[in-house]
Amino acid sequence: MEAHTFLLQLLAILVSARILAEVATSLGAPGVIGELVAGILIGPSLFGWVETNDVILLLAEIGVILLLFEVGLETDLGKLLDAGRKAFIVAVGGFIGPLIAGFAVSYILFELPLIASLFIGGTLTATSIGITVRTLASVNRQNSIEGQITLGAAVLDDILGVVLLALLYEFSVTGEVNLMNAVKVLAYISVFFMLAPVLAKSMSQLIRRLDEHIANPGLIPVTIVSLVIFFAWLAHWFGAPELLGGFAAGVALSRRFFLPFGIAIRTSSEFSAKIESQMKPIVQLFTPIFFVTVGLSLDLRAIDWSSMFFWGLSLTLVVIAICAKFTGALFISEPFARRFVVGMAMVPRGEVGLVFAGLGIAAGVFSSDVYTALIMVITYTTLLSPFWIRLYYRYFGRFLG
Amino acid sequence: MEAHTFLLQLLAILVSARILAEVATSLGAPGVIGELVAGILIGPSLFGWVETNDVILLLAEIGVILLLFEVGLETDLGKLLDAGRKAFIVAVGGFIGPLIAGFAVSYILFELPLIASLFIGGTLTATSIGITVRTLASVNRQNSIEGQITLGAAVLDDILGVVLLALLYEFSVTGEVNLMNAVKVLAYISVFFMLAPVLAKSMSQLIRRLDEHIANPGLIPVTIVSLVIFFAWLAHWFGAPELLGGFAAGVALSRRFFLPFGIAIRTSSEFSAKIESQMKPIVQLFTPIFFVTVGLSLDLRAIDWSSMFFWGLSLTLVVIAICAKFTGALFISEPFARRFVVGMAMVPRGEVGLVFAGLGIAAGVFSSDVYTALIMVITYTTLLSPFWIRLYYRYFGRFLG
Numbered sequence: 130m131e132a133h134t135f136l137l138q139l140l141a142i143l144v145s146a147r148i149l150a151e152v153a154t155s156l157g158a159p160g161v162i163g164e165l166v167a168g169i170l171i172g173p174s175l176f177g178w179v180e181t182n183d184v185i186l187l188l189a190e191i192g193v194i195l196l197l198f199e200v201g202l203e204t205d206l207g208k209l210l211d212a213g214r215k216a217f218i219v220a221v222g223g224f225i226g227p228l229i230a231g232f233a234v235s236y237i238l239f240e241l242p243l244i245a246s247l248f249i250g251g252t253l254t255a256t257s258i259g260i261t262v263r264t265l266a267s268v269n270r271q272n273s274i275e276g277q278i279t280l281g282a283a284v285l286d287d288i289l290g291v292v293l294l295a296l297l298y299e300f301s302v303t304g305e306v307n308l309m310n311a312v313k314v315l316a317y318i319s320v321f322f323m324l325a326p327v328l329a330k331s332m333s334q335l336i337r338r339l340d341e342h343i344a345n346p347g348l349i350p351v352t353i354v355s356l357v358i359f360f361a362w363l364a365h366w367f368g369a370p371e372l373l374g375g376f377a378a379g380v381a382l383s384r385r386f387f388l389p390f391g392i393a394i395r396t397s398s399e400f401s402a403k404i405e406s407q408m409k410p411i412v413q414l415f416t417p418i419f420f421v422t423v424g425l426s427l428d429l430r431a432i433d434w435s436s437m438f439f440w441g442l443s444l445t446l447v448v449i450a451i452c453a454k455f456t457g458a459l460f461i462s463e464p465f466a467r468r469f470v471v472g473m474a475m476v477p478r479g480e481v482g483l484v485f486a487g488l489g490i491a492a493g494v495f496s497s498d499v500y501t502a503l504i505m506v507i508t509y510t511t512l513l514s515p516f517w518i519r520l521y522y523r524y525f526g527r528f529l530g
Numbered sequence: 531m532e533a534h535t536f537l538l539q540l541l542a543i544l545v546s547a548r549i550l551a552e553v554a555t556s557l558g559a560p561g562v563i564g565e566l567v568a569g570i571l572i573g574p575s576l577f578g579w580v581e582t583n584d585v586i587l588l589l590a591e592i593g594v595i596l597l598l599f600e601v602g603l604e605t606d607l608g609k610l611l612d613a614g615r616k617a618f619i620v621a622v623g624g625f626i627g628p629l630i631a632g633f634a635v636s637y638i639l640f641e642l643p644l645i646a647s648l649f650i651g652g653t654l655t656a657t658s659i660g661i662t663v664r665t666l667a668s669v670n671r672q673n674s675i676e677g678q679i680t681l682g683a684a685v686l687d688d689i690l691g692v693v694l695l696a697l698l699y700e701f702s703v704t705g706e707v708n709l710m711n712a713v714k715v716l717a718y719i720s721v722f723f724m725l726a727p728v729l730a731k732s733m734s735q736l737i738r739r740l741d742e743h744i745a746n747p748g749l750i751p752v753t754i755v756s757l758v759i760f761f762a763w764l765a766h767w768f769g770a771p772e773l774l775g776g777f778a779a780g781v782a783l784s785r786r787f788f789l790p791f792g793i794a795i796r797t798s799s800e801f802s803a804k805i806e807s808q809m810k811p812i813v814q815l816f817t818p819i820f821f822v823t824v825g826l827s828l829d830l831r832a833i834d835w836s837s838m839f840f841w842g843l844s845l846t847l848v849v850i851a852i853c854a855k856f857t858g859a860l861f862i863s864e865p866f867a868r869r870f871v872v873g874m875a876m877v878p879r880g881e882v883g884l885v886f887a888g889l890g891i892a893a894g895v896f897s898s899d900v901y902t903a904l905i906m907v908i909t910y911t912t913l914l915s916p917f918w919i920r921l922y923y924r925y926f927g928r929f930l931g
Contacts, residue, residue, distance in 0.1 A: 413748030
């Protein structure tokens with residue numbers, strides 16, 4: 130690709146994201162909706178100025194990894210672990226609910242093949258951690274109790290999603306389900322989450338010491354981005370989603386990270402502040418590229434708006450995608466207002482749903498009308514959930530302290 | 531390309547650049563040499579871990595554009611214009627000298643074809659503005675008199691290089707030289723350089739006003755990077771090298787930029803400081819990618835070290851590449867020590883020479899042995915010039931005030 134063509138595409142992404150985020154904010158919606166709409170506008174759905182390509186997809190991947198790094202940086206691990214049991218219930222319930230309901234409706238009601246129905250159920254399982262987190266941050270609730278529960282649940286959800294994807298993909302190829310493999314993947318991921326923070330913390334201490342002795346400028350941005358990229362790659366190596374590597378690195382570098390067993394590694398808060406202030410512009414530059422790319426990937430022009438099957442399947446699945454996500458959330462011991470908002474926050478599907486649906490059509494598991502119905506479900510849950518959550522806080526926020 | 535493969539390549543680039551820059555600095559050489567060597571080490575020349583691909587080349591392009599933006603930001607336009615006449619002499623002399631000498635030696639001594647000899651002369655003309663600037667900065671001389679002369683000359687050199695490249699490329703295809711086209715390109719570029727700073731300044735004022743009223747975070751990194759990218763694209767549209775668009779945007783946003791005719795646009799120094807502090811980490815992250823990529827592009831394994839023709843041609847061209855660059859510098863009215871260091875600073879060829887040589891071999895103008903001889907010349911001037919300049923300052927710096 131010619132450099133100037135790419136520069137123009139990058140320009141379209143950055144500028145449209147910024148303008149539409151401002152418009153969304155001024156209308157009372159979260160900025161992330163504006164960025165998603167920007168992708169739909171400049172992408173194949175409408176104007177067709179920009180199509181996703183290798184370069185943009187990779188920059189978007191870096192964007193979501195860095196976003197999760199920042200989320201980790203602002204996470205209080207103690208609080209997150211406190212929310213652990215509840216987050217687990219929310220994640221497992223909100224995973225099994227949509228999986229079973231999505232599968233049952235597709236298989237029984239719409240009489241789709243077994244494997245297609247399983248992929249549809251799978252597409253409905255995975256919460257978009259990026260959209261959820263950005264929405265909660267836009268109403269300043271990322272550190273609230275429901276924020277911690279949702280964050281923990283979204284992380285677990287992503288792990289369950291990866292395991293399910295591996296299982297389903299294998300099943301679609303070999304026709305067999307190998308549960309041992311799933312257990313092995315889960316074990317690997319657990320090892321990663323136990324080792325990564327300790328390793329990341331030690332490496333950051335090394336960077337801190339280097340920072341005190343080195344005169345060449347630019348140590349922090351280069352080494353911290355390298356650290357984040359390394360853990361993203363390591364997460365992939367252990368079978369976990371790459372963005373969770375960014376999250377693990379962020380948690381380890383946060384001001385509130387303490388190693389277990391009382392092993393004290395002194396955290397210099399001056400160094401933390403330096404990391405935060407130098408990484409913020411980089412994260413803010415890359416993050417919109419990710420959300421615009423999600424919008425770019427939703428080709429609404431491919432949808433046959435006159436097909437009854439499309440409307441029947443997509444509307445049914447939208448209802449299931451929303452209701453079934455509350456399965457776990459409604460059973461935790463919290464005030465109803467909080468249980469409800471946790472359920473709402475788990476609704477957006479975004480990028481992970483797109484991966485499932487994309488793999489389904491690539492493997493020939495289902496036809497393009499099922500695929501477009503799923504795109505519709507993802508579009509709806511992705512675009513409107515942030516809006517509803519914000520509205521909910523405006524009217525019921527006072528019940529949440 | 532798979533995301534995790536790319537993440538690993540990016541990691542190799544960032545980490546090797548950092549480590550080797552530190553090693554270079556601790557040995558008394560400029561950090562940029564370390565970054566170039568990093569590219570040679572991890573690239574096809576030695577370990578072959580990383581090869582240039584579309585994504586890396588585009589990130590490198592953004593890196594050099596942002597580097598030139600930062601150079602512009604630190605440039606005092608008044609001083610640069612004061613140095614204008616001398617910079618012009620240095621640029622034109624240092625352009626015509628290597629062109630004629632390189633051509634003559636290839637055509638007469640080595641009896642190469644006319645067009646091949648012209649391309650060889652062309653490859654020897656263009657100074658690598660990035661390497662020159664980084665080297666002067668590493669000895670804190672970027673704002674000295676010789677720094678301003680060299681910067682101005684390197685900018686003019688890049689413009690002359692583009693015009694020559696367009697002429698030669700046309701000549702290699704059609705067999706005719708159209709001087710009118712060259713005049714047109716020069717006229718366009720002049721228009722760009724007259725309009726761009728005024729336009730960039732006005733846009734930055736708009737961003738400043740937005741910054742005072744907008745609550746969403748991340749305005750500065752996204753809008754300033756967009757501005758820089760826009761001017762890089764605009765430069766290309768006017769026929770100038772993209773990196774000079776970044777330079778023009780930087781000059782316009784610098785604290786010391788004043789519009790002609792007494793048109794006063796109030797520059798808020800608080801806003802300038804904000805731009806500098808938020809852009810610095812982004813520039814520092816991208817710049818090493820550019821220098822490593824220059825190293826990656828130098829495939830030293832392709833060289834046939836036993837060929838007499840290779841040694842004869844490359845050593846002759848190295849001598850010409852160095853000596854002829856002093857043609858302009860030695861004729862300006864400055865103390866000899868300063869004239870000499872300006873000449874030295876014009877020697878590194880780097881990326882622009884690679885473009886010339888690459889186009890020459892792609893167009894079938896010369897064979898691979900001529901190409902590798904040129905690679906050798908570029909490697910030598912690129913890698914060793916920064917080292918000589920630094921050494922020169924250590925021993926003769928006191929004559930330069």
